[in-house]
Amino acid sequence: MEFIQLFLKSIFIDNMVFATFLGMCSYLAVSKKVTTAVGLGLAVIFVMLVTVPLNFLLDQYLLKPGALVWMGPEYADYDLSFLTFILFIATIATMVQLVEMIVEKFAPALYTSLGIFLPLIAVNCAILGGSLFMQQKEFSNISEAAVYGVGSGIGWFLAILAIAAIREKIRYSNVPAPFRGLGMTFILTGLMAIGFMSFGGMLTGGDTPVAKEVVENINPSKTEVEEVVIDSTTLEIVKDSLTQKVQE
Amino acid sequence: MANIKTQSESLFSKKNIGLLKDPLTDNNPVTVQVLGICSALAITAELKASIIMGISVIFVLGAGNVVISLLRNVIPSAIRIIVQLVVVAALVIIVDLSLKAYVPDLAKKLSVFVGLIITNCIIMGRFEAFALGNGPWKSFLDGVGNASGYALILVVVGFFRELLGSGKLLGFPVFGDPVEKTGLYATGYENNGFMLLAPMALITLGLIIGFQRSRNKSLIETN
Numbered sequence: 001m002e003f004i005q006l007f008l009k010s011i012f013i014d015n016m017v018f019a020t021f022l023g024m025c026s027y028l029a030v031s032k033k034v035t036t037a038v039g040l041g042l043a044v045i046f047v048m049l050v051t052v053p054l055n056f057l058l059d060q061y062l063l064k065p066g067a068l069v070w071m072g073p074e075y076a077d078y079d080l081s082f083l084t085f086i087l088f089i090a091t092i093a094t095m096v097q098l099v100e101m102i103v104e105k106f107a108p109a110l111y112t113s114l115g116i117f118l119p120l121i122a123v124n125c126a127i128l129g130g131s132l133f134m135q136q137k138e139f140s141n142i143s144e145a146a147v148y149g150v151g152s153g154i155g156w157f158l159a160i161l162a163i164a165a166i167r168e169k170i171r172y173s174n175v176p177a178p179f180r181g182l183g184m185t186f187i188l189t190g191l192m193a194i195g196f197m198s199f200g201g202m203l204t205g206g207d208t209p210v211a212k213e214v215v216e217n218i219n220p221s222k223t224e225v226e227e228v229v230i231d232s233t234t235l236e237i238v239k240d241s242l243t244q245k246v247q248e
Numbered sequence: 249m250a251n252i253k254t255q256s257e258s259l260f261s262k263k264n265i266g267l268l269k270d271p272l273t274d275n276n277p278v279t280v281q282v283l284g285i286c287s288a289l290a291i292t293a294e295l296k297a298s299i300i301m302g303i304s305v306i307f308v309l310g311a312g313n314v315v316i317s318l319l320r321n322v323i324p325s326a327i328r329i330i331v332q333l334v335v336v337a338a339l340v341i342i343v344d345l346s347l348k349a350y351v352p353d354l355a356k357k358l359s360v361f362v363g364l365i366i367t368n369c370i371i372m373g374r375f376e377a378f379a380l381g382n383g384p385w386k387s388f389l390d391g392v393g394n395a396s397g398y399a400l401i402l403v404v405v406g407f408f409r410e411l412l413g414s415g416k417l418l419g420f421p422v423f424g425d426p427v428e429k430t431g432l433y434a435t436g437y438e439n440n441g442f443m444l445l446a447p448m449a450l451i452t453l454g455l456i457i458g459f460q461r462s463r464n465k466s467l468i469e470t471n
Contacts (some may be wrong), residue, residue: 021449093330
């Protein structure tokens with residue numbers, strides 16, 4: 001149950017694109033056609049499945065303060081956490097290289113269809129972001145990290161698939177000239193993100209009481225009609241979860 | 249992009265100034281080249297965080313461009329991406345540690361997004377497109393220029409989001425006190441808390457892009 005919860009949460013609520021803006025560059029650059037978007041999305045899922053658990057192991061047995069204790073008690077004081085960025089990105093770059101070679105050897109058809117996108121994944125912020133968030137969330141075991149990795153990858157895949165489909169259709173609409181292309185894509189992504197915010201209440205199911213802490217920026221006035229009140233409470237839940245995540 | 253010439257010219261020739269100035273407006277990395285949006289939007293809910301993030305990126309890109317430009321003749325092209333990533337990661341560690349030392353609160357708020365400067369596409373993009381083919385001084389100007397263009401967008405987005413979302417600028421209340429109903433709030437004005445949430449960052453940036461393109465018709469995409 002916990003795994004399902006974590007899985008759904010990483011796909012919908014903590015969606016890489018809509019909640020944390022990660023991987024926006026390739027999200028915008030490669031979303032002109034659905035087929036290429038699907039290829040890149042699949043590659044991202046795969047790389048995240050590999051790199052997040054791998055970086056979890058690195059973090060557990062090398063980087064955390066006191067992680068080196070398995071080498072002997074005299075290493076307990078070592079804190080190598082300042083090496084996090086360099087080790088994570090090195091793992092990702094090498095894994096992407098490795099994945100590229102494996103795919104080329106065993107699935108040449110997939111390799112040619114992915115083309116340039118495979119090497120580009122190394123600098124996709126969603127991948128490094130997945131590893132950094134994994135470190136922040138302090139998972140207890142490697143399977144949780146793997147579930148989180150796959151979930152985030154699938155979330156990113158869904159996002160790029162959706163925007164690619166919309167962009168294919170929007171070509172036939174009459175968008176005001178200054179907003180054509182990039183501007184409209186941003187606004188669409190914003191609207192989609194609003195849609196994804198509604199998943200915020202999914203896992204609480206309404207059973208858990210609404211967070212008591214009133215967010216200072218949202219203050220519903222006394223004259224508000226009921227619909228608006230409901231809106232602002234859902235906003236609060238999402239905002240709370242976001243701020244909690246940032247504070248963690 | 250500016251063409252590559254090795255002839256000697258003064259440090260602040262017109263072309264060099266152009267390297268510094270173009271990315272601020274007509275060739276802005278965020279709104280025109282569509283780079284570096286990844287780590288940009290999540291931290292723009294407050295002006296202060298935007299400014300700090302902008303300064304960090306200016307430092308990383310300026311210094312990184314110089315390093316890569318100095319190394320450009322020794323890096324084998326097959327492994328250049330890993331070399332670039334290591335250079336950026338080293339610089340980002342410097343930034344991260346100094347932020348943690350001098351502005352710990354803000355460093356906590358920026359959380360993983362400082363680390364994500366490593367994969368900021370502007371940085372890799374400038375390394376690939378400019379620093380690998382140009383001398384250190386030009387690369388430095390190009391790096392600072394592009395990072396400033398990025399910082400400019402961050403500050404504009406941060407300005408609107410903080411002003412409309414919480415009625416403050418850099419933490420100082422601008423419109424009066426929302427609880428005591430003073431200043432603008434006396435007229436029934438309310439803060440739009442929605443501005444602080446993720447989707448509005450995207451929509452704000454979309455509007456900025458639309459505004460810029462309506463002023464400069466040559467940037468309009470043909471679809």
